[in-house]
Amino acid sequence: MRCPKLLAPAAALLAFAAPLCISSKAVAKSVELKAVIFEEVKPLYTKTDAGFEGFGVDVLEQIRMQSGRRRVSYRVASSVKDGINAVITGKADIACGVAFTWGRSTQLSYSLPFGVGGTRLLTASGTTIDGTPASLKGQTVGVVRDTASAKVLKSVIPGATFKTFETPAEALSAYNAGEVPILGGGTLWLAANSSPETTALLPFRPYGRSGIGCIVNQNNGKLLSQANIAIGQMMQAYMDGDAGTREMVDRWIGPGSSVGLTRAGITSLYGLILSITAEISTEVDPGI
Secondary structure, eight states, rough: OOOOOOOHHHHHHHHOOOOOOOOHHHHHHHHEEEESSSSOOOTTOOTTTTESSSHHHHHHHHHHHHOOOOOEEEESSSSSSHHHHHHHHHEEEOOEEEEEOHHHTEEEEOOSSEEEEEEEEEEEEEEEEOOOOTTTTOOOEEEETTTTTHHHHHHHHHTTEEEEEEHHHHHHHHHHHSSSSSSEEEHHHHHHEEEEEEEEEOOOOOOSOOOOEEETTTTHHHHHHHHHHHHHHHHHHHTTOOHHHHHHHHHHHHSSSSOOOOHHHHHHHHHHHHHHOOOOOOOOTTTT
């Protein structure tokens, strides 16, 4: 892959700095992009023997290259609140795959979205529940604490009873074990863990839609700009038919993936996002 030449200006500036002013700790920070994972869920993040894989990992790799970092380090937050605090306090530089909320936007800066999510319900196929508040009255719904989806569901289906779990893994395990008959959460996560033969995603149109992007500290405008350029280039390359980018994105959310979006649908979404900013030159070949 041809990477943008972003390091030359920084190198020129460092040439004028006294060597003793640069500690090993400062150098380490400059070459490492510290990412925090809010929710270890498909299709964004999956633990492997080598580390993590997923759509969020691939997006962070694009941002790493755009920012001139050498590597990305990951830590998994113990909760959504812990992940937000990590970015606010500087323990982490960035988190990707985070649903937009107006409340969070007062504390953190959001990048361009690279996906659109919404709040839905996962339940057994053949259910008589249709997703309306009336059909959910008295039903028990599993949710993950402090997530955007949990807040949306408690607002739109007040007649339901909610069982709260600390992590998505706990919530999914409880659903699979039959401890809760309905699981509420983000569309991408639920779709990635659904099966057309045995489960139903309700309602057809999500209760609430929100962009899915990356967050950085409000004082880190440089990283925010680098993230926006990387995400913009990725979306433009997908729209332009770049084979590597399409393979990368489709693997997680496109045709043949557990989410199963069409290429036309993804192209339309990316076109809409870029239409409210601007088309962007793809000097690099994202995804290759």
